[in-house]
Every structure is written in structure tokens, then in C-alpha cells.
Amino acid sequence: MKRVITFGTFDLFHYGHLMILERAANLGDELFVGISSDKLNFAKKARYPIYTQMERIAIVKALKCVTEVFVEQSLELKREYLLKYNADILVMGDDWKGKFDEFKDIVEVVYLPRTPSISTTILIEKIQIKNM
Numbered sequence: 772m773k774r775v776i777t778f779g780t781f782d783l784f785h786y787g788h789l790m791i792l793e794r795a796a797n798l799g800d801e802l803f804v805g806i807s808s809d810k811l812n813f814a815k816k817a818r819y820p821i822y823t824q825m826e827r828i829a830i831v832k833a834l835k836c837v838t839e840v841f842v843e844q845s846l847e848l849k850r851e852y853l854l855k856y857n858a859d860i861l862v863m864g865d866d867w868k869g870k871f872d873e874f875k876d877i878v879e880v881v882y883l884p885r886t887p888s889i890s891t892t893i894l895i896e897k898i899q900i901k902n903m
């Protein structure tokens with residue numbers, strides 16, 4: 772039984788998010804997803820997500836490929852989450868390439884290529900331009 776774990780904000784849930792979650796799930800038998808809390812997102816990106824933590828959790832939890840979700844409260848707790856969920860493989864998009872190599876002592880670390888031409892930032896910009 773291989774357990775895969777991944778982390779993200781998943782704000783304005785889009786096709787790129789779905790693709791990374793499905794590809795991550797295909798690497799093992801179970802997929803655990805740590806969803807950044809609103810506070811953590813503010814700390815990372817200096818803005819609150821468009822969708823609240825409760826909404827982002829509900830959307831990701833509903834996906835067929837996801838076994839369980841939990842709230843990621845702090846980037847510093849990554850090792851604790853990997854141990855708590857007994858993860859075998861940590862998957863992240865390649866925008867994080869090299870950033871989680873320190874965990875190779877306890878999990879296999881896989882960086883998957885991001886889906887091109889889509890991101891939450893691009894979506895926000897498109898919506899803003901349309902409304903100008």
C-alpha cells in the first residue's frame with residue numbers, strides 16, 4: 772500500500788490542480804492532500820485566497836482521486852505531516868523543484884511538471900481585465 776502526499780492552496784480550483792492531483796494519485800494507492808490555511812496563504816503570498824479554507828477543503832475532498840485532506844498550518848510542519856500520514860511519496864509541481872529535497876531521508880520526493888498556461892494568478896488577471 773503506497774501513500775502519496777501533496778500540498779497546495781488550490782484557490783480558484785482549475786484544470787492544472789486537477790491534473791497534478793490525478794497524476795499524484797496514480798503514483799500510489801492513496802492520496803493525502805494538505806491544504807494551506809488562509810493564514811498560511813497570507814504568509815506565503817501576502818493576500819488571502821479568493822475561496823476560503825472551508826470552500827477549498829470541500830472542493831478537493833470531493834475529488835475521486837483524493838483519499839483525505841487536512842489543513843497545512845505552517846510550511847515548517849512538513850516533516851511532521853509526512854510522518855503523521857505515513858507518506859511514502861511526496862509530490863509537488865516543479866515550481867517547487869529542489870525545495871523539499873531535505874525530506875528524501877523519509878519519503879521519495881517527486882516534482883511533476885506543471886500544466887502549462889493556467890494558474891490562479893492568470894485566472895484572477897483574466898477576470899479583472901474582463902471587468903474593466
Ligand code: C2G
Binds near residue numbers: 782787791846884890
Ligand atoms: N500546479 C500545476 N499546474 C498549474 C498550477 C499549479 O501542476 N498550472 C500545481 C502546483 O505546482 C502545486 C499544486 O498545483 O503542486 C497546488 O498549487 P498552488 O495552489 O499554487 O499551491 P501553492 O500555493 O504553491 O502551495 O507546502 C507547499 C505549498 O503549500 C504549495
